[in-house]
Amino acid sequence: MTKSIQILVGTACLLATALSNQARADESCNIGAHSVESFSQEYFVNPQARHVSPLLALETMLENGCRDEDEFARVIEIYLDDRVADLYQRDDPKAWRVDHIWMLIGIEMLMLGHEAPLRAFLDTARADAESGDPGAMTAFAYLGRYQTEHWDWTDQFRAHQQNYPQSIAHFGLEEWSERDAHPIRSIAPRLRNEADAFVERASQAGFAPAHVIHLAGQRPASFTPCKTRSSIGGAGLFGMSDDPDADDTPTNRFFKSFVDLPDRERVARDLMDWSRDVIRAGITGGETGTLTPDMEAATNVAKAYAEIRSNCALSIENGTLDFGVEDRDEAATGMHHAVAAPGIRYQWEPALVYALFVDQYYDSPDRHYAAARILQAGGYIESLDFHNERVDAVIGTFSRETVREAQRIMAEYGYYTAAIDGIPGPNFRNGLMQWNDECRLDFGENPQKCLRLGPALLDHEWVHPFLGDVAQLR
Numbered sequence: 001m002t003k004s005i006q007i008l009v010g011t012a013c014l015l016a017t018a019l020s021n022q023a024r025a026d027e028s029c030n031i032g033a034h035s036v037e038s039f040s041q042e043y044f045v046n047p048q049a050r051h052v053s054p055l056l057a058l059e060t061m062l063e064n065g066c067r068d069e070d071e072f073a074r075v076i077e078i079y080l081d082d083r084v085a086d087l088y089q090r091d092d093p094k095a096w097r098v099d100h101i102w103m104l105i106g107i108e109m110l111m112l113g114h115e116a117p118l119r120a121f122l123d124t125a126r127a128d129a130e131s132g133d134p135g136a137m138t139a140f141a142y143l144g145r146y147q148t149e150h151w152d153w154t155d156q157f158r159a160h161q162q163n164y165p166q167s168i169a170h171f172g173l174e175e176w177s178e179r180d181a182h183p184i185r186s187i188a189p190r191l192r193n194e195a196d197a198f199v200e201r202a203s204q205a206g207f208a209p210a211h212v213i214h215l216a217g218q219r220p221a222s223f224t225p226c227k228t229r230s231s232i233g234g235a236g237l238f239g240m241s242d243d244p245d246a247d248d249t250p251t252n253r254f255f256k257s258f259v260d261l262p263d264r265e266r267v268a269r270d271l272m273d274w275s276r277d278v279i280r281a282g283i284t285g286g287e288t289g290t291l292t293p294d295m296e297a298a299t300n301v302a303k304a305y306a307e308i309r310s311n312c313a314l315s316i317e318n319g320t321l322d323f324g325v326e327d328r329d330e331a332a333t334g335m336h337h338a339v340a341a342p343g344i345r346y347q348w349e350p351a352l353v354y355a356l357f358v359d360q361y362y363d364s365p366d367r368h369y370a371a372a373r374i375l376q377a378g379g380y381i382e383s384l385d386f387h388n389e390r391v392d393a394v395i396g397t398f399s400r401e402t403v404r405e406a407q408r409i410m411a412e413y414g415y416y417t418a419a420i421d422g423i424p425g426p427n428f429r430n431g432l433m434q435w436n437d438e439c440r441l442d443f444g445e446n447p448q449k450c451l452r453l454g455p456a457l458l459d460h461e462w463v464h465p466f467l468g469d470v471a472q473l474r
Contacts, residue, residue, distance in 0.1 A: 029066035031057050036074045043078055050087055050101060054079050054108045055164045062166040079109055085120060096138040096209045097293065098125060098147060107156070110183050111173050122188055129198045134207035137198040141210065143184075144195025146219055153182040208274030208301060211267055216254035220297035223304045225254045226312035226321060255321050258308075268308055268325045272334060275302035279341040283455050283473045287342040299341040303350055306334030306357075314353050316390050332361065332468065339374075340470045342454050348387070348436075351378025351453055352394055358466050359402045368399065370466055372406035377451050380433035381440070388429075395424050403428070410435060413449050 031039045031052070039057070043049045057075050066072075078084075088102035106118035125143065128136035146152070157177050161168055168174060176183070185191065202210030212220045258264055278298035287295065307315040308323045309331035339354045351374055359371035375395075380388050395403070400422030407428060410416035415431035439450030447456070455474065457463055464471040 028064045029061050029068050029071040030064065031060050031075070036071055036078075040074075040078045044081075044083060044087070053101065053104050054112065055160065055167045058171075059164040059167045062170055076109075076112060076114070079105055079117065080114060084117070085124065089124075096135050096142060096207070098139050098143045103143070103147060107183050110187070111176055112171060115187060118184065119187060122184070122191075126194070132201075132205075134202045134205040134210060137202035137205075138207055138210040138213065141195040141199030141202065141213055142219075144191040145199070145213065148182040148184045148191060150181060153179075206266070206270050208270045209297065211270060212254075212301065212304075215257040215267075218254070221293070221300050223254075223300055224317070225252075225258075225304050225323075226307045226315040226317040226319075228252045228317070228319065252321065255323065259322075259324055264323070265325055268305065268323075268330075271301050271308075272305045272330070272337075274298065275305065275334070276337055279337045280470075280473060282342040283340065283458075283470075287455075292343065295341055295343050299338050299343075299350070302334045302341065303338040303353075304334075306331045306338065306353075309334060314357055316349055316353060316394055318393075328361070332357070336467050336470045339453050340455060340457055340467060340473075348378045348381055348391075351375070352391060353378070355402075356394055356398060359398050362466060364465060366462065366465065368401040368405045370463055371398070371402045372409055373451050373460075373462075375402070375406055376409075376432070376435055376439065377453055379436040380429060381436055392429075398424075406432070 029036065034042065039049065039052075043052075054076060058072060061071065061075070084105070085102075088099045102121065106121045109117045125136070125140050129140035160173075161177070179186075199210050199214045203214040209220045212218055212223045216223055216225065218224065258267070261267055275298040278294055279302060282292075282295050303314075309325060309327045311322055311326050312320050314331055314335055335350075335354050335357050338350045355371045355374040355378060358367050358374060361367075375398075378391075379395075380391050403424050404420055404422035407416050407418075407420045407422070410428075410431045411420065413435065415435045416427060417431075418425065418427035435449075439446075442450060447459075451457070451460075458467065458471055458474040
């Protein structure tokens, strides 16, 4: 079974349930178990069907041996139907990104020679943004800045070549691999300029994701207010400048923008309020496991809020920046929500920093056990050698009581055999790496041994004194 068929089966169960009287005589032109006609009917009533993009449907037919151009044309007609756009309209007024599937449909239709859906999509997105809705303005800005980057398009087309090789060849789409710009840029060359204007307005309106995009020039899911990077005019591969005259002075765009704001306290609160709403909705709604795009962004922004409020004390980055809004209690609020957010169990950094936070912030003697347990979820990861030096540096600042408690717990589970002395030596490092790796693989099958971040963390009574009001949500 090819990858495209696997995707088809996994995202649209309907393809295996077509009625026999709906299938055409030539079953090679079916889409999964559906005839083109029955798939067309399902597409407008079954949400699962909307995960099937044009090239995915066509690839399935080609893999089945279909070579009927009329049938291919009928598939394309489905996506040219005026009703398709209504299926992907923004139902949530706070939505701040364009629907990925809707954008994918427009791009694939453009590749197949049909500009109208993509032009209509851009007109609608622009009109929504011009209405003044902060979410719509941010969605347009996110589209113009990030979802239409050259590198994103390169990755997208590479995935198309891997997943839809027969469609690429049959419809002569190879030329798209040679394009430097994202396909949307070919029909909307001023998209980036429009995006900048909209995101500034959305930020002025107090919308948190827009603050990050406008002030930091970063995606909310990768917002790093404490990280200093080189300022480069024309970025080349791996962020290195290909301009010998470019300014490579270390800088931090967000810090420079934020400290000059007369209302920076309000902006900081906007960040936390938005993150809190998303995270709490996920916890009370029972979200677990998969990290959704909104939750990923909210988790990172909550952690970033803690970094801002602590002047980077709650960060793995070196150095301290004075953001002018330091508040230890507010920093705690950010960290509490970041570690309790649904779906973040595979992220090592929040756990590592939060363990240090519990170790150093609280006076309770129970903090050493809590910090040691949380440390396991953020320790060394064998497949991420590049970060182990940073982990070394952070663990080196833990109290000896917490390290001793971690050694004791590790020894109980067979991960540590040296002296329980509170000194994190090589045996400690190797044991913590083994513990972390094994717990990452067992997916919570041993909750006594393997701690999970996210709502599962709230199941442990010993952590409630350190999670504050977040624990009240369970």
